Amino acid sequence: MDTKKAAKIFKxxxxxxxxxxxxxxxxxxxxxxxSGSECFITDIIDCLNIxxxxxxxxxxxxxxxxxxxxxxxxxxxxxxINEELVDEVSKMLGLNQK
Amino acid sequence: MDTKKAAKIFKxxxxxxxxxxxxxxxxxxxxxxxSGSECFITDIIDCLNIxxxxxxxxxxxxxxxxxxxxxxxxxxxxxxINEELVDEVSKMLGLNQK
DNA sequence: TTATTAATTCGACGGTTATCGAAACATAAA
DNA sequence: TTTATGTTTCGATAACCGTCGAATTAATAA
Numbered sequence: 001m002d003t004k005k006a007a008k009i010f011k012x013x014x015x016x017x018x019x020x021x022x023x024x025x026x027x028x029x030x031x032x033x034x035s036g037s038e039c040f041i042t043d044i045i046d047c048l049n050i051x052x053x054x055x056x057x058x059x060x061x062x063x064x065x066x067x068x069x070x071x072x073x074x075x076x077x078x079x080x081i082n083e084e085l086v087d088e089v090s091k092m093l094g095l096n097q098k
Numbered sequence: 099m100d101t102k103k104a105a106k107i108f109k110x111x112x113x114x115x116x117x118x119x120x121x122x123x124x125x126x127x128x129x130x131x132x133s134g135s136e137c138f139i140t141d142i143i144d145c146l147n148i149x150x151x152x153x154x155x156x157x158x159x160x161x162x163x164x165x166x167x168x169x170x171x172x173x174x175x176x177x178x179i180n181e182e183l184v185d186e187v188s189k190m191l192g193l194n195q196k
Numbered sequence: 197t198t199a200t201t202a203a204t205t206c207g208a209c210g211g212t213t214a215t216c217g218a219a220a221c222a223t224a225a226a
Numbered sequence: 227t228t229t230a231t232g233t234t235t236c237g238a239t240a241a242c243c244g245t246c247g248a249a250t251t252a253a254t255a256a
Contacts, residue, residue: 003121010111074224076233093124093184155244158204173253
């Protein structure tokens, strides 16, 4: 992965609220392996203390960095983690190959 | 690690030039295990196309996020990677415990 | 001491960003 | 069809950020 793309990914995670949003999506993603449930962002909006329009903006940035994929299900939005990319970028920090 | 600190770390890596700077330090850090050499930032400045004052500013941000530690050796500056923190944050992305 | 080299500090400029609220849109419910 | 709900878009505002260049400090070399 080239530096520019990696920087974009880190940037997507560089704001406390947006990182929290990502972590909640990741948490729901993990849970879905057992329960088969999915992550609707409506449920997340209530946890964070920011407006819906801001959430929408943050989601778009996470998706733009390809950290997540989104899918419209009826009037809801479902979010999934891009596992391969996350693995790749977490390896990139460089000191876990030992 | 709390979300705020993690976001600060990702922010430190969120700019292409600063990420490249970090990666060069990490590379020199790896190499030092064999050669015993150390990472002087003077050598790095020539690689990146930005002024010395900007480098100094970036180094301070990396250090402020605790990703690196710095030590003055004569008139030079030596940089080291904070391995534990890097490991911790790379695990935090959440999907490599499988 | 004087000159050179490495690094830092400072002020400024231009561009980006997080957030809000209102309005618009889309889908589902009544 | 009307109403309600989830999401997006838009414009605006305030704060933040990367970069530069000049001046400064500190340490070594001549």
